[in-house]
Amino acid sequence: MYNFQINKVEAYSKIIEQIKTLKRGSDISPHKFILLLSLIKLFENNPNHENRFYFTEVEPVFLECFNLYYADYADYRKMLEHPFYYLKNDGFWNLHMIDGKEEKFQSYEKLRLTKNRLIETVKYAYLSEDKYQLFLDTEQRQLLKEAITSILPGQYEINEQPELVVQESSLFEHEQVAIEIISKSIAKMRLGKMLNNVLIYDPQTKNYYEYDLIIISHLGLYVVELKHWSGKIQVAPYNWIIHGTQYRTDPHKNNSFKCKILKGILLLPPHNVQR
Structure with a gap:
């Protein structure tokens, strides 16, 4: 039982440790963490959610979660395209291309991957199998959610008066x-x-x-x-x-x-x- 609990802690902790984020001074961009909270919410609504996450499905949930923690952020900073694409660099998030759109996607990578370009070329994103199993586990999801929410308010607090x-x-x-x-x-x-x-x-x-x-x-x-x-x-x-x-x-x-x-x-x- 003891080892089982340690493994559970290690599992959700490893996700947070794997996240690479942009830094602004001592602050860290919250976008990838908000995306993870969005996935958790999708599983809360549908505990047997398949391992396919479509941009158009995730976006409204992402905005809802973002506004919950950062309502004062300018709308143009609440963009899903950045974490949806860049989370693939963290080892457990993958993008499945639309058939025949692979070269188009690669050309967009050299330019700029906007929302429309992602929808045009990416069919869906999916988690590595071990992380997918973690999200299917109610207890693991809750542990991950608590870990993320304990980070966000302390490290990413927004001033009432915006910096100029x-x-x-x-x-x-x-x-x-x-x-x-x-x-x-x-x-x-x-x-x-x-x-x-x-x-x-x-x-x-x-x-x-x-x-x-x-x-x-x-x-x-x-x-x-x-x-x-x-x-x-x-x-x-x-x-x-x-x-x-x-x-x-x-x-x-x-x-x-x-x-x-x-x-x-x-x-x-x-x-x-x-x-």
């Missing part, structure tokens, strides 16, 4: 490479300083806006948008045209709005800016 400026790590390897190259060039040419992957809170809209790059130089401040498009790109007055057929909103238009937000932050008294 938050810096995060890029989620995408190709973007990290581009940022590193640009950073080295700026340092080599002594052009100034650079911040990357910055979220700035706008009190007017009560939303965070993502800045890929902010370059601070003696000539001024520059907001840079990183795009991952390939092919022939034509810069038109209001849209950018790819291959002559695909239209994309001119990123400069959005950046103009971001520049106004950044300017407003800089004009605030120093004590209002949290670092």
Whole structure:
């Protein structure tokens, strides 16, 4: 009996230990843990749930769980696509491709896996057999749920007053490479300083806006948008045209709005800016 209880503790503890998460200072991104809580809820609703988890099935449960713990998070940060994809790097979550969509999925991996692209190429996700058996066990699920919920409130507490400026790590390897190259060039040419992957809170809209790059130089401040498009790109007055057929909103238009937000932050008294 004693050894059996130890094995149960080791089983659910190992899941938590396997989770690799992005860090922002001392805080850890909660998205993968929220996904696990979502799976637990699916099994609570259906104790014999099959080992297939469809994006469209998991998403509403994920949002419900996210809002339970982080109602104050901006909506664009409550995205299932990131943990749904990246949890596969932790050894027990797998993605089953739609037949004939394998190459398409691989091409999207090199760009950016959005919600629509995941739904287009991934039929469902599934757990490794040992973890699936754990989720089928009511007691194990409860132990895992208690372990996760004991972590979330203490480590990921959200301030009532949102931070004006938050810096995060890029989620995408190709973007990290581009940022590193640009950073080295700026340092080599002594052009100034650079911040990357910055979220700035706008009190007017009560939303965070993502800045890929902010370059601070003696000539001024520059907001840079990183795009991952390939092919022939034509810069038109209001849209950018790819291959002559695909239209994309001119990123400069959005950046103009971001520049106004950044300017407003800089004009605030120093004590209002949290670092």
